[in-house]
Amino acid sequence: MPTEKKKIFWLILIRLIVFTSLLVSVVILQFSTPEFLPVAPFTYLIFFTYFLSLVYVFLYALSRRYSRQAHIQILVDLLLVTALVYISGGLSGSFYFLYLFSIIAASIVISGRSAYLMAALSAIFFGLMVEGLYFGIIPYFSPEHYTEMSPGLALFTIIVAWIVFFLVAFLSNHLAGNLTRTTEELRLAQKELEIKERLAAAGRMAAQLAHEVRNPLAAISGSVQMLKDVPMLSEEQKRLMGIVVKESDRVSQSIEQFLDLASPGKIVFYFFDLAETFREILVMMRASGELPEDVRLQGNYAEARVQFFGNANQFKQIFWNLTRNALRAMPGGGTMTVDLFQEKKKEAGFRFADTGKGLSSEEKEHLFEPFFPGGDAGKGIGMTVVRRIVDDYEGRIKVVSEPGKGTELTITFPIKETRGKTAYGLKP
Numbered sequence: 001m002p003t004e005k006k007k008i009f010w011l012i013l014i015r016l017i018v019f020t021s022l023l024v025s026v027v028i029l030q031f032s033t034p035e036f037l038p039v040a041p042f043t044y045l046i047f048f049t050y051f052l053s054l055v056y057v058f059l060y061a062l063s064r065r066y067s068r069q070a071h072i073q074i075l076v077d078l079l080l081v082t083a084l085v086y087i088s089g090g091l092s093g094s095f096y097f098l099y100l101f102s103i104i105a106a107s108i109v110i111s112g113r114s115a116y117l118m119a120a121l122s123a124i125f126f127g128l129m130v131e132g133l134y135f136g137i138i139p140y141f142s143p144e145h146y147t148e149m150s151p152g153l154a155l156f157t158i159i160v161a162w163i164v165f166f167l168v169a170f171l172s173n174h175l176a177g178n179l180t181r182t183t184e185e186l187r188l189a190q191k192e193l194e195i196k197e198r199l200a201a202a203g204r205m206a207a208q209l210a211h212e213v214r215n216p217l218a219a220i221s222g223s224v225q226m227l228k229d230v231p232m233l234s235e236e237q238k239r240l241m242g243i244v245v246k247e248s249d250r251v252s253q254s255i256e257q258f259l260d261l262a263s264p265g266k267i268v269f270y271f272f273d274l275a276e277t278f279r280e281i282l283v284m285m286r287a288s289g290e291l292p293e294d295v296r297l298q299g300n301y302a303e304a305r306v307q308f309f310g311n312a313n314q315f316k317q318i319f320w321n322l323t324r325n326a327l328r329a330m331p332g333g334g335t336m337t338v339d340l341f342q343e344k345k346k347e348a349g350f351r352f353a354d355t356g357k358g359l360s361s362e363e364k365e366h367l368f369e370p371f372f373p374g375g376d377a378g379k380g381i382g383m384t385v386v387r388r389i390v391d392d393y394e395g396r397i398k399v400v401s402e403p404g405k406g407t408e409l410t411i412t413f414p415i416k417e418t419r420g421k422t423a424y425g426l427k428p
Contacts, residue, residue, distance in 0.1 A: 007109045008066050011073060012056050018101065019049045022084075041087055041141075049080060070109045074118055077102045082125045087141050090133045096126060096161065100168050107172035119169035123162040130158055195369055195387075213251070221248035272312040274350065275304040275340050281319045290324070294333030299351075304340040306348055308413075314389050321382035322352045322409065329356025329407060349395070349412035359401040367399060 023046045059069055081098040088095045099122040107115035132138030134154045221244075227233070228241045278301055285291040308315070326336045334355035342348040359367065368387040390397055393413050401407035 005060075005066055008056075008060055008069055008073075011070065011105055011109050012053055012060065014105075015049070015073075015077065016053055018098075019046050022046065022095075042084070045080065045083055045087065052076060067110065070106075071114070074102050074106050074110070074114075075121070077105070078118065078121055078125055081122075082129060085126070086129060086138075089142070090129060090140065099126065099161075099165060103165060103169050104172045107169065107176045112169075112173035112176070115169040115173055116166070119165040122165045123158075126161050126165075127158045130154055195384075218252070221245055221252070224248070267311045267314065269310055270312075271307055271309050272315075274306040274308045274315060274348070275301055277312050277315050278319045278338065278340070278350070281316055281323060285320075285323065290327070292327065292333065295327060295330060296333075296335045297338065298335060299338040301338040301340060306340045306342045306350075308348060310393065314392075318386050318389055318411070321386050324382065326352055326354040326356065326407070329354050329358070334406075345415050347412045347414055349410065351408065351410045353406065353408040355406045358403045358405050358407055359399075360403055364399055364401055368397075 023043070026042055056069070056073055063069065078099070081095070081102060084095045084098060103115055103118045103122060106118040129138065131154070133140060134149055134151075224241050224244045228238055228245070233241075282291065282297070323336070330336070336355075337353040338350065340348075340350040368383050370381040370384045387397065390411055390413075395411055395413040398410045398412075399407065400409075
């Protein structure tokens, strides 16, 4: 998990808050219990922490190696906490709970593995300090801190501390993972809401476009087609009229997609062959000249048989848009792979892969948004229609793409048992 700059900032800020709170608390308690803690060395340690925080802020502003900064800061925190525990009397003190903050910080700021590493280091530092005090290797900071301790109590204290350290590491990793998943789900939900808002706006616009544009456009296209047959026209004039007809058809198709997106109407479901439906799309695209000769087709689509319960026209829209997107990504030719699959009674679907220019991370993120301003995905609502139909069937879409390495898009649909027959995730 990459360490983010914002997390480093919060780590520095929270450290200052915690140590300042400790300083204020110790000063207050010192007045009420004179033997609580030697204030002078404790104060020196706190101000040394402030100095380190200034160094951390300087590195935060200049260096971009945030992961290394986080590891160093938390490791130094462990040393500072060990010093605090030692000054406060070791086992007789009350600051060894601060080890837990370093473990939790490692889990949130760096990674789960780092949390376990810091838990192990905390156990080692604490264990060495306890053993050193017990065997007299390390003198007590203050003589009044000395307490008689049996070997069993010393060992029990170390074992309990180790268990607590690793338990906190486990729990913090679990909570951090849940927090990350929740944050991602919220981000996706917000993204979904934005897309639906755009679709609603597109639907309202579609109703207006249908009435204002479709009929005049049909009249223009029909008139131009009749004029094309006039024998006195030159080849250049015929070519220009052909462009007018072609562009009129393209605009008309966009209007139809808008209408379908806004109001799909009543859909009739029945069993049909997915592979046969795709082969029909290929025949139509070859007849219309949309399938170039320099694009090679491969995959199991020619011999596959995948029975599906749904509406064939809807899947024709999916296949048409996916194929056009793949062809658009390969203006200089390439290979398009189409595989259809059915995994017993679990799921069915298909995979489209091309050797085209691929998608950037931004284009991939906005692939299914209508008229996204960037890349080929922003030229219409074809992929938005695909997304809407897949959602209606409770399907899943997986997109794998990198710039210069092509795009692979896999769509799967769940299979359910309905009245003794196999149905494919249709919403009621």
